[in-house]
Amino acid sequence: MNEDIVVAIKGGGDIATGIAHKLYRSGLRVLIMEISKPTVIRRTVSFAQAIFEEEYIVEGVKAKKVNEKEEILTCWEKGIIPVLIDEEMKILQDIKADVFVDATIAKKNLGINKSLAPITIAAGPGFEAGVDVDAVIETNRGHYLGSLIFEGFAEPDSGIPGIINGYGKERVIKAPACGIIKHASKIGDIVKKDDIIAYTGDVPVRATIDGVLRGLIMEGLEVVKGFKIADVDPRGIKEYCYSISEKARAVGGGVLEAILYLNRERNK
Numbered sequence: 381m382n383e384d385i386v387v388a389i390k391g392g393g394d395i396a397t398g399i400a401h402k403l404y405r406s407g408l409r410v411l412i413m414e415i416s417k418p419t420v421i422r423r424t425v426s427f428a429q430a431i432f433e434e435e436y437i438v439e440g441v442k443a444k445k446v447n448e449k450e451e452i453l454t455c456w457e458k459g460i461i462p463v464l465i466d467e468e469m470k471i472l473q474d475i476k477a478d479v480f481v482d483a484t485i486a487k488k489n490l491g492i493n494k495s496l497a498p499i500t501i502a503a504g505p506g507f508e509a510g511v512d513v514d515a516v517i518e519t520n521r522g523h524y525l526g527s528l529i530f531e532g533f534a535e536p537d538s539g540i541p542g543i544i545n546g547y548g549k550e551r552v553i554k555a556p557a558c559g560i561i562k563h564a565s566k567i568g569d570i571v572k573k574d575d576i577i578a579y580t581g582d583v584p585v586r587a588t589i590d591g592v593l594r595g596l597i598m599e600g601l602e603v604v605k606g607f608k609i610a611d612v613d614p615r616g617i618k619e620y621c622y623s624i625s626e627k628a629r630a631v632g633g634g635v636l637e638a639i640l641y642l643n644r645e646r647n648k
Contacts, residue, residue, distance in 0.1 A: 382407035385639065388477035388497065389413065392428030392443075392463055393420040394595075395503060395519065396483035398628025399635045400427055400461055401441050406636055409456050411475065412443065413466040419603075421595035421611050424567050424622050430463040432598060439624060449474050472496060479639050482507070483631075485519065487537045499642045503631055505534045514642055517634040519627070526630035528638050542627070545614040550589050553610035555603045557583040563599045568592065568621045577610060585609065592616050 385408045389396055392414045400410045418428035427443035430436040435444045443461040446452050452475065455462040464471055472480070480497035484490075488506040494513060502512065504519040509529045516529040521542040524535070540548050555561075559581025571577060571587040578585040578596065580603060587593070595611035603609060613620060624632075 385409065385478045385643070386411070386475065387479040387481060387639070388469070388472060388475070389481045389483050390469065390492075391482070391484035392418060392426055392431070393483070393485065394422035394425050394625065395485055395628045395631055396481075397425055397427045397438055398624045398632040399481060399483050399503070400443075400632075401438060401624060402629065402632030402636050403639070404441055404461055408479075408639070410461050411452060411471070411477070412461060412463045413469055413471065414463055415467045416465050417598075417601055419597055419601060419607075421597055421608060422567075422621075422625075423595070423598060425624050425628075427461060427463055431465060469496070478643075481635055482513070483635075498646065499639060501635055501638050503635065505537050508533055515638040517631055517638065519631055521627060525627065526634035528634055528641070547589055547614045551591070551612050551614060552608055553577070553585060553588055553612065555580045555605055555607045555609050556585060557581060558602075558604050559583065560602050561597055561599050561609065563596065565593055565596070567594065567596050568618050570616060570618075571612060580605075580609070587612055589614055590616070592618055592621060594621050 388411045392412045420426040420428045423429050430443040430445045443463050446462040452462040477497045479499040482492045482502040485504050494500045500513040501515045503517045509516040510531045516534050518524045518527045518534050520535040557580045562579045565577040575587045576584045591612040591614040594613040597609040
């Protein structure tokens with residue numbers, strides 16, 4: 381049964397949350413492993429926000445910050461997704477995951493291998509399917525988004541964000557200087573080009589296009605110049621700020637398909 385399958389997910393950002401949400405609703409037991417200060421942009425749809433707020437709900441599914449194995453088990457009993465600060469994934473020594481998913485979207489392999497679980501999956505470029513992991517899920521927007529790869533690699537990172545209403549790199553905002561983030565706007569605000577949305581130290585961060593502020597890194601985090609800190613959606617639809625994106629849903633569906641397929645193949 382699906383509820384007997386334990387899935388450990390590395391990362392709690394918006395793509396990882398789309399995966400976790402899909403797997404949770406499909407009856408799998410999900411554990412998220414995060415860093416102590418997540419730098420996610422789309423915080424309103426990221427279970428990583430539980431690290432800062434203790435609990436966080438995305439589309440009706442609750443995640444809760446935990447500190448040890450017993451709390452993880454309690455969360456599962458209560459139908460809650462546990463989120464653990466565990467950059468080195470030490471919890472996998474105590475809780476044997478049936479599936480491991482790298483959903484950090486780091487675009488490179490930072491030490492992931494097939495020994496982590498009977499089934500290993502990675503989202504996005506940087507991993508070789510069949511060598512580093514059992515399957516890779518395509519994350520690049522387009523015809524193959526969400527597709528399963530069992531040999532070879534996902535499409536390479538283009539360095540250009542997906543085009544929305546004709547805007548790509550223009551909608552992504554990077555830190556103009558090193559410093560600590562201070563908000564001047566909040567996610568969901570309608571902004572105009574050149575509006576001040578935040579500060580890095582004393583340096584203002586300005587909107588690059590008109591639209592709705594869809595993502596903004598957590599206030600109080602220290603960033604370096606050039607670090608991605610915000611995202612403006614030119615469609616201007618506030619509701620999109622609070623719901624899982626079509627990309628995250630597609631990748632989540634791909635991960636679910638990979639788990640069910642690989643599990644069936646293992647049990648033949």
